[in-house]
Amino acid sequence: MILELHYTRDMSQDNDTVVVPGIGTVATMFERRDVLNLTTGFHGELGPDTAIRFAVGVPLTKKLNRDFDAEFIVTLVRRI
Secondary structure (H helix, E strand, O other): OEEEEEEEEOOOOOOEEEEEOOOEEEEEEOOOOEEEEEEEEEEEEOOOOEEEEEEEEEEOOOHHHOOOOOEEEEEEEEOO
């Protein structure tokens, strides 16, 4: 069984403004982003040289702090 919790937070402060000399304001952050995702899955051996993993990832934060709705992951590892 695989269980991962990922937390990401912006380094900016609320209402930060990015100003480039000669260009002016290029971006304004109105709210700090805190992203929390949960990934859980299963790892299984199909033989001495092959493994497979199935997992699903889901965001645990509100709509504005989501980068995706859900993801499904399949990994096949073949050792040679």
